[in-house]
Amino acid sequence: xxxxxxxxxxxxxxxxxxxxxxxxxxxxxxxxxxxxxxxxxxxxxxxxxxxxxxxxxxxxxxxxxxxxxxxxxxxxxxxxxxxxxxxxxxxxxxxxxxxxxxxxxxxxxxxxxxxxxxxxxxxxxxxxxxxxxxxxxxxxxxxxxxxxxxxxxxxxxxxxxxxxxxxxxxxxxxxxxxxxxxxxxxxxxxxxxxxxxxxxxxxxxxxxxxxxxxxxxxxxxxxxxxxxxxxxxxxxxxxxxxxxxxxxxxxxxxxxxxxxx
Amino acid sequence: xxxxxxxxxxxxxxxxxxxxxxxxxxxxxxxxxxxxxxxxxxxxxxxxxxxxxxxxxxxxxxxxxxxxxxxxxxx
Numbered sequence: 001x002x003x004x005x006x007x008x009x010x011x012x013x014x015x016x017x018x019x020x021x022x023x024x025x026x027x028x029x030x031x032x033x034x035x036x037x038x039x040x041x042x043x044x045x046x047x048x049x050x051x052x053x054x055x056x057x058x059x060x061x062x063x064x065x066x067x068x069x070x071x072x073x074x075x076x077x078x079x080x081x082x083x084x085x086x087x088x089x090x091x092x093x094x095x096x097x098x099x100x101x102x103x104x105x106x107x108x109x110x111x112x113x114x115x116x117x118x119x120x121x122x123x124x125x126x127x128x129x130x131x132x133x134x135x136x137x138x139x140x141x142x143x144x145x146x147x148x149x150x151x152x153x154x155x156x157x158x159x160x161x162x163x164x165x166x167x168x169x170x171x172x173x174x175x176x177x178x179x180x181x182x183x184x185x186x187x188x189x190x191x192x193x194x195x196x197x198x199x200x201x202x203x204x205x206x207x208x209x210x211x212x213x214x215x216x217x218x219x220x221x222x223x224x225x226x227x228x229x230x231x232x233x234x235x236x237x238x239x240x241x242x243x244x245x246x247x248x249x250x251x252x253x254x255x256x257x258x259x260x261x
Numbered sequence: 262x263x264x265x266x267x268x269x270x271x272x273x274x275x276x277x278x279x280x281x282x283x284x285x286x287x288x289x290x291x292x293x294x295x296x297x298x299x300x301x302x303x304x305x306x307x308x309x310x311x312x313x314x315x316x317x318x319x320x321x322x323x324x325x326x327x328x329x330x331x332x333x334x335x336x
Contacts, residue, residue, distance in 0.1 A: 011334065082309065183320055190323040193330075245316045248309060 008204035010197045014124055036128070039120045043104045050103075071099065075247065082251040083258055090254050093139065097132065098247040105192060105239035109232070123242075124192040126185060133185035136250045144257035155260055184249055191242050195235045202228045268332050275329035282322020289314040 018024075018032030025031060054068025061069060075095045079087035101123060108121025122128050144152040156173035157166055202224050209221030293311045297304035 078309070186327070187316060187320050187323060190327055191319070194323065194326050241312070241315075245312055248312055249316065252313070 008200065008207060010200035010204065013118070013120070013196060013200060014193070016125070035118070035120045036122055036125065039107060039122050040104070040128075043100060043107050043122060046107065047099050047103050051099075071095075078248065079251055082248070083255045086258055087251065087254070090139075090251070094247050094250055094254075097136070097250060098243055101132070101188065101246055102240060102243035105243060106236070108192065108196070109236060109239060121192050121196060123188055124196060126189045129189040130181075130185040132188075132246070133181040136184065136253065137181040140253045140257045143254065147258065148260060152257070152260070155256055180249075180253060184246065188242050188246055191238055195231075195238055199228060199231055199235065202231065268336060272329040272332040275325045275332065278325025278328070279322045282319060282325065285318035285322070286315060289318050 016034045016036050018034050019038060020033055022030070022032050024033065051068060054065045056065060058065060072091075072095060075098055076088070076091045079091050079094060083090065104122040108119055108124065110119050112119050144155070148154075156170045156177065158169065158173070161169050205224040206221045206228070209216040209224065212220075289311065293304075293307070293314075297307075
């Protein structure tokens with residue numbers, strides 16, 4: 001569809017393909033090592049290098065340790081302000097979530113295309129973000145029912161609701177609660193997908209303009225390229241904001257489970 | 262009307278929703294800045310709420326984008 005308007009297909013970057021042979025299978029299920037899996041592994045490696053390099057626990061922190069500590073301090077202060085003192089025990093989970101999403105987003109923006117490697121954004125697939133959202137939602141449910149038992153359902157009836165309104169309010173609140181994993185996963189997935197499609201469409205303008213001759217280079221390619229530089233900076237900002245929003249909303253949902261209202 | 266043409270028109274109409282979300286996001290940050298300049302001391306404490314409002318406003322625009330993408334590439 002999009003390929004008809006030019007030779008560049010903006011959706012091709014999201015293609016998942018096996019890297020080393022398609023025949024890997026366990027009990028009939030294909031478990032080929034895909035480019036998605038490889039970029040997840042790269043994300044994990046980058047995260048491990050960043051964390052281990054900064055966890056030397058020196059009394060006077062160097063630059064690296066200060067960088068790591070600013071991230072951990074950021075998340076742990078977010079947990080304390082949103083959940084309270086009991087939020088401390090969720091810090092490791094939310095921190096891993098935040099760092100994984102942040103690094104995966106930024107890895108997808110890396111300009112490794114200039115050396116012939118195709119960067120792949122792990123978080124631009126609903127399967128990945130959906131699983132992250134379902135894990136968050138499952139933790140909320142488990143914590144909520146563990147701590148409050150069936151009293152957890154009082155979350156769906158705000159204080160001071162008149163008696164005759166309770167059935168309606170209960171349904172609305174239940175629905176808005178159940179929609180959370182979808183909105184959480186969908187937001188990250190669509191934000192990353194939309195940004196990458198936009199950049200590839202602009203890149204298509206640049207390439208097609210260059211192919212069409214000197215005049216279109218001047219009036220199409222160069223303005224598109226300048227716009228692309230700006231959009232790239234904006235996308236880096238979106239990478240950080242989406243990781244932050246995911247962690248923030250997870251902590252708010254956890255707050256519901258821990259403290260009810 | 263041709264089904265293909267209807268799909269493209271639908272995708273174009275869905276793009277209006279993305280623009281509307283731009284209004285919403287601009288409103289969130291604009292109102293925040295307006296009140297933050299009135300009372301800068303209280304601004305930092307409200308940053309979490311700022312991003313919650315941003316996320317809620319942005320999500321609806323992204324849903325419109327999903328509708329457009331489904332019409333173009335899936336339906």
